[in-house]
Amino acid sequence: MSWRKETRRAERGYHHGNLKEALLQAALGLIAEKGAAGFTFADAARMAGVSAAAPYRHFRDRDELLSSIAQRGFEQFESRLTAAWDDGRPDTVTAFERVGRAYLAFAREEPAFYNAMFESGVPVDVNPALQAASERAFNVIRAAAERLAALAPPGTPRPPAMMMALHIWSMAHGVASLFSRGDAARRKLPMSPDELLEAEVLIYLRGLGFPTDRRPPAKSAEPPPVPPEASSGSGVPPGGPWGKPK
Amino acid sequence: MSWRKETRRAERGYHHGNLKEALLQAALGLIAEKGAAGFTFADAARMAGVSAAAPYRHFRDRDELLSSIAQRGFEQFESRLTAAWDDGRPDTVTAFERVGRAYLAFAREEPAFYNAMFESGVPVDVNPALQAASERAFNVIRAAAERLAALAPPGTPRPPAMMMALHIWSMAHGVASLFSRGDAARRKLPMSPDELLEAEVLIYLRGLGFPTDRRPPAKSAEPPPVPPEASSGSGVPPGGPWGKPK
DNA sequence: AGCTCATGTGAACGACCTTTACATGAGCTG
């Protein structure tokens, strides 16, 4: 039966070859299925075809694996938010809303990452690399808020960009975790999570005095400076940000 | 020390006397300490001074205990939100913001309940009693939003109350879970979670056209159904909801 | 006093996390 050994060897010998990566992938799948709480180290090992002790050669413990996944998640998150922001094209408000949708899309499409990042109880501030990745992701929102704040309509006080970024983040996270994932998604809602968040952000921006009527595609480089009376409601699409005709 | 034994016996003999309640209290403490994920059934039993099998006389399994705690949490939550709302006194906007603060206060002061309710992975829709309790709590926010929507300034479209309620909920939950609890609270912020949420809600309400500061109230032919408070620009310091002078 | 049933106990099972001692073999060195 030595051929058998040879064959197995070709597939995966005594040494796995890429166990670390295999474990991360397995864990990702398991978390997506059963949540970070339900995921077990032993299952990941089984899925990778190794003994239960093998993972300890690559991760100090179960938490470190989770932490690695969270970090990877923040990196992908940053990348997607950056792409959505697209440096503020075609105009700042449009791009800003696209970032919001990208946030929700990530939460929906990458439940395992999102779970590990925000719902697994992994302490972000304990691992410097993780914390840095988390901050880089947040900085995308922050930078976008910065650009938006700079466009504050004349006559109104300029809102602190950091505050705006935190507000947007909390809205997106709130909608994502309450309505857009897992069991929470089963709640009966009058509108989709995307629409809900979009309306929320638009109303918020209007509250800051930004023009939120984007119906005519902007021809100039930036949305036209706010008309003097902008805050009197001239920028409101008919019916408001909600009640969009399907 | 035999009196001690006698006393203990009087307190708890072979039969505990009030094990169910003792387990709930023990679990509450453990969850506050280590989170719902870290809480163990065995620990709760130990803390109540009974064997590991005893809890099964009162709860089908660990999840049912968690679920019970979540339900109790929603009941207390509802009660606190109701008290904060105080039927909209002294005016709708003020009361509405008080509800927001009560939300955060609950998340901060009752981390165990909040954890069980929103972060433990307990499926709300599986248990009818739990779902009902959850809905009653949400209905407080919803009712408040209803009243607020009725005050929509004349001339602007009236926002759907349900949507407003969902928006407010998502803001409160987002701020609470990102900045106000556990490790998340360690993030460095330019302002406290309470201030952050208050500003967020105020900006949002302004986006809906509610008078939250210096903006002159638009007069119209149709007087609001609910008396004078609509046009009283109370609550917000000049310069916007942020930039509060300490 | 005796019965009954809710409530608690102890033992046992399987799953998991983690550590420890040992096995294997990939890659370097001579």
Place this chain on the structure above:
DNA sequence: CAGCTCATGTAAAGGTCGTTCACATGAGCT
């Protein structure tokens, strides 16, 4: 190519948990 070394795997074992089951206890009723 032989031999060494060390990263990477395994098996076994200890501890904790969740859960079940047969059995013990005693509170309350008749």
